[in-house]
Amino acid sequence: MNLNVDAEKKNTYDAIVVGTGISGGWAAKELTEKGLKTLVLERGRMVKHPDYPTATKDPWEFANAGRATQEDLKQQGVQARTGYTIRQDTKHWFVNDIDNPYTEVNRFDWMRGYHVGGRSIMWGRQSYRLSDMDFEANAKDGIAVDWPVRYKDISPWYDYVESFIGVSGQVENLPQLPDGKFLPPMELNCVELDLKKSVKEKQDRLVTIGRVAHATAPLPHSPQRGTCQYRNLCSRGCPYGGYFSSNSSTLPAAEKTGNMTLRPNSIVSELIYDEKLGKATGVKVLDAETGEQVEYYAKVIFLCASTFGSTQIMLNSISNRFPNGFGNDSGELGHNIMDHHLSVGAGGSVEGYEDQYYSGRRANGFYIPRYRNIGKNNRDYIRGFGYQGAASRQGWSSLVAELSLGADLKSAVATPGKWTIGMGGFGEILPYHENFVVLNKDKKDKFGLPTLTFDAILRDNELKMRKDMANDAAEMLEAAGFKNVNKFDREIGIGLGIHEMGTARMGKDPKTSVLNKWNQVHACKNVFVTDGSFMTSAACHNPSLGYMAFTARAVDYAVSELKKNNL
């Protein structure tokens, strides 16, 4: 009896954070800095900044020029669907699909990595703010549910997280894409500057440099981080700390407080719910290395295990109070899957500029913010899209299909090739109740836990939008005088944007949403969910910055509620 009490004491913290990705890292930093003894659980292996195994390798240090082998594709065939992740320099950041299966009713791409830092290591780093256009959209269009917050609620938290992580960008004064606390912007190249001018003159749209979480100037509060070195090897992990990741930024801050206990290889299988208290008292953990089951307890729990990770835990947390999944009185848990639809746009070749080039490798491109359906809807679809793109001079591969051979080929390759330019759209996907994920109890993973089954597709609004996404891109490139303009529109599955969102949405009404405006489970006040699952709508741009802002805000609220004994 005493033994148990002791064990329980030993396993009791003020707070538990599940996950160490973008949201979990922020929750860990904020909770520990506010003085809470915090247990941070990560299902994958330990990764410590700056120990990223391939980060400083030269191209010739990889077998097969870095390409995936047949064996890699056997182990990580689903993760390889992106076309860019399963390579010798980055494959270790993505899960083994044989060990981590899921079921897809329609093609569904679930791209993820299980390790400390999660996808904050290989994220795209593009960082944009939601605006009131986004927060008001559901209410105006009369779909799904209204966001329970508006821009003014979140704006100071965007300021707060941007100042800490470092976001490089250009102030543009666009109401639909609010400016942030920016570090110096990166440069557009000659051809992109030309596109910018043409798009402004001919279409009255904006081309700006991408807003990225790169330190283009020193960040004195994070001495372990240096500035961006323009290597463009970000997704290997950056030993310079040139971009924001949990490993380089928030976890070191949490560690510094002395209040964090980080436990890797810890798979949270479910939340422990106390019917009498009406609260979650802790989590059940399966040790991924030993198979041992351990329980940990805390006053407040932050689920930051990724959209589907957290939803999986909640769906698997069954009690008399919550027979259909934790906090799932609304029946919305697992529903309203969103992502951004992409792989549609246009490219072309550029004549001239032969005496101009660039130096350094910019891990960024240009951005064209949303311009469709601003103010009022006047297309045959609602919402909109933005574009990300870049211009560059071609390298050796452009000469494979040219006549050069032998010594001529060698000298031709040494001269920078023609300029080319391309852009791809990122389109908003609406929150459809019919796009959902459920637990699959018939198919267990190697730990004996139920897996997930996804049933989600692009629907009419997205498919109509894609026509504009291809046509508008081609039109802008042609108007700028670029040649051989080709549209593309590839068939994709939801998930390929790796921006999954929405399966535990926030809303005003507990009958139609899982979380309240503080990311707090409506039906269980001491559980907060701050990864992408809270998103009520998707907007059309990279969402991670928002997860950071909402997480910091939720922690601030949770700790003040805790102090008032309200949790």
Place this chain on the structure above:
Amino acid sequence: MNFEHKIKDMDRREALKRTAWIMGGVVSAPAMMGILKGCAAKPTINWKPVFLAENQGILISQVADIIIPKTDTPGASDVGVPGFIDQLLKECYSKEDQDEFLAGLTAFDEEAKKSHGDAFNDLSAEKQAEFVKNIHDEAIKAKSEKRPFILKVKELTMLGFFTSEAGATQVLQYVAVPGSYKGCIPLSEAGNGKTWAT
């Protein structure tokens, strides 16, 4: 390789060039290497194939060196491209793609026999170069949707070569840690003005 060796190498190359001129033809890099090593009779390779048969490995080596010969910078076989191709075929190609590649190789050799009377490996360096050029130029002009064998070898040769240290740093330019980005500068100010390797 130290400086003294380089001088010696240059002298030897110079001597060979003169020999070639006397013989009235251009000597291909592998043939030159053969002469240097004193074993011009039968082409061999100094690496052990893991996927290809020995004679297929020899063929790939010779074609690769015609595609990217040694000039004032190393050529394909100097940096191990043939072995790179062999390994990549084994590890990265599906069974179907492997079979297709081997069928292409066989057809390539048959074509050499048809047009020059001998298997490719038995042709003179001059005939090999001529044959490769003809097949290559036809393939480029045909613009077929499916990449023909010769262009697959060309692509693999270029991939192996330009991701090698010599290819990336001597033929192209490579900076591991640029430290800054300049978006729009005169070509002459972009390092040494050559194509960036990455």
